[in-house]
Amino acid sequence: MTHRCDSKTQHLLPIEQANAKIRNQLQAVTGNEKLSLNTALGRTLQKPVFARYHYPFNNVSSMDGYALNTQGINPIQPFQLMCCGTSWAGKPYQKALTPGQCIRIFTGAVLPQGADSIIIQELVSVQNDTINFPANSTLHDNIRCSGEDYKKGDLLLPAHKKLTAVDLGFLASAGIYEVTVYRQVNIAFFSTGDELTTVGQPLANGNVFDSNRHALNGLLNDPCYNCTDLGRYADHYELLKKTLQDAANQYDVLITTGGASVGDADFIKDIMDEIGQINFWKIAMKPGKPLAFGHISSTVFFGLPGNPVSVIATFQQIVEPALKQLAGLSATKRLRLKAQCLTDLKKTPGRKDFQRGILKQKNNGDFTVISAGQQGSHILSSISAANCYIILDAQSQSLPAGQWVTVEPFTCFIAE
Ligand code: AMP
């Protein structure tokens, strides 16, 4: 077998270009489903949602107090009114208020016709049915006006939005009980490697436990995805080829780990060249150089590296934005901040580094970060301890402690 040329001299695609290439190739899945609110959390709206009613539905009181018709009243002077009824939340006062009349009213209760002001109960004194209002009463206050939040026909939520718990409450408050969402993206993944033992089984001599499938299973935990773990496969060209071909007929996306590099047991690239197309292979990212992106027919393919930290980092940086796009979500990006790094960082120029760090915030609001420990792409303990990546540009060299660096918290996304 001939060895491919030294990978270090091959062209490595900058990560931004890799993401742009993927973005240009993909579009959201076609197909939608109607879901009731109680099954829609985390799904992507395919259609915008418009208001069916004004909100608030009626003019209502925002306080407990008295609703009055202030026509002819001089609020500079104290004044007295007869209380002629009550408006309860859910049980409105049915008549109109004529000038000089007032009623007892509670928070959320509908204002009767003719009422134009609410005076809170703490400001008045009550003698039987007579209510004494103080001098300098503020009129026209404490009323939530119908339609002040939104009007019938207004846009409530745009298409491509991921439905949050807040959105579900918002839609329910507007009387919307059903939404149209993108169908789930069907994703299958498997790991490759002769040396893999499934966790829970005795570790065979020279083997490692297959951790990648468990990390992927967690990383793919999103209501927009329907995921299938296809298991672990040996480094066997024909077996892997058949597995990929069969899976391509059933899923929107296939993700493999391992076997994507240039070793003699790394078959993924050659198989893809035979049964599909590779759009790019190898990116200028550390961890994570060998990453293949391509297609088998219309199925999107990601061949991730084998090293566990590389799997996680390439998933987060490359695969996840693509899956979000397929799921119909509007583009988001990960929040990046500047933090002062309190430890030395080792770096050789060449690839963009995603070192694992621990980010903290000082009392004055400034951020500090330290290295989370050993940075090998097989070291899961430090990425487990970390809460952010420290991102170092490709050309950057080692940095002494004290420098300000770019960090990316693991879990914060912002609108793009
Ligand atoms: P490869 O990309 O197949 O050359 O694998 C690179 C390194 O990652 C090797 O040390 C593998 O043993 C390790 N590796 C590959 N797949 C897995 C996996 N599923 N779980 C844990 N380690 C793996």
Ligand code: MG
């Ligand atoms: Mg391997």
